[in-house]
């Protein structure tokens with residue numbers, strides 16, 4: 182019996198987590214302050230302050246930030262602001278189902294596209310073939326924080342007269358040519374869910390310099406009530422109001438904003454350097470491994486959110502087994518959307534489907550140590 186207990190403990194005790202919220206005393210103090218001093222838990226001054234601080238951090242001239250209660254809500258509202266039901270949206274199948282749910286939630290049709298087999302990012306030559314007169318939007322996804330193609334995406338959108346909504350859920354704080362993602366472009370959506378580069382508990386944000394988009398999403402997050410946001414920041418609200426569009430209860434609460442403000446302060450000092458350091462360590466230990474294909478990335482420009490690797494030579498199942506035995510969590514980002522029942526299509530996406538058989542996400546979060554990374558890589562080496 183004793184043996185069995187110990188055995189089970191060994192087997193199911195996870196030593197190294199795939200991802201986690203790195204929160205503590207600072208965040209709980211900020212939440213306590215909202216509860217004990219501000220006393221207003223809905224959307225109020227703290228949300229307004231978080232938005233201002235996010236705008237300052239991202240630093241785009243003329244760009245406004247609207248906070249909502251999830252990254253999915255950010256995408257949904259952004260889509261609703263620039264589409265009509267029935268419009269087609271180009272999107273890589275290789276993304277979190279949130280991107281797809283936002284598209285269909287807005288009444289639009291996701292047009293599943295391939296990714297490039299090396300970068301794992303939306304393949305524009307494939308997307309180009311799928312353009313029809315109904316195509317109105319392209320949503321590039323910065324998978325694993327890779328923002329290296331941002332200029333190509335913008336040029337493509339301009340060439341084909343499409344709106345571009347960047348799914349930058351993985352890319353908060355990332356830069357390309359010294360410009361932060363969110364400080365240029367059309368509409369940019371971030372997520373602050375529990376495990377993203379920064380968290381607000383749950384949350385998301387929309388950035389744009391398009392005043393019409395900002396005004397639309399600002400109202401739509403508060404049930405479509407016109408111009409209510411400014412009042413909420415001052416602790417007031419509208420009693421006599423008009424509604425001109427479909428809205429949702431998608432606003433951020435002061436509690437979430439308090440967590441987010443604290444996390445934003447910790448990003449460049451604590452989280453970003455640690456994430457970069459750990460990712461570079463992985464690269465140095467795995468780059469010569471014949472069973473592993475890495476995704477090329479400039480870790481000086483980006484803040485890596487996840488660390489996906491491709492396992493070659495049919496070794497993925499074996500590696501998953503070794504990780505189970507060794508107490509290392511892993512993930513699969515992502516199951517392609519075009520094979521899900523709700524999003525089934527009549528054509529295949531062979532590159533995406535092949536990647537899906539090889540992809541594995543290994544642990545990355547700021548609470549890991551370099552020794553943890555060495556341990557994980559020693560398991561991979563034992564293949």
Ligand SMILES: *Cc1c(COP(=O)(O)O)cnc(C)c1O
Pocket residue numbers: 251252253254276277279280322348350351371372373374383384385
């Ligand atoms: C996390 C994520 C989202 C959605 O964000 P939530 O805040 O979890 O709703 C959308 N797209 C991608 C690629 C994500 O990773």
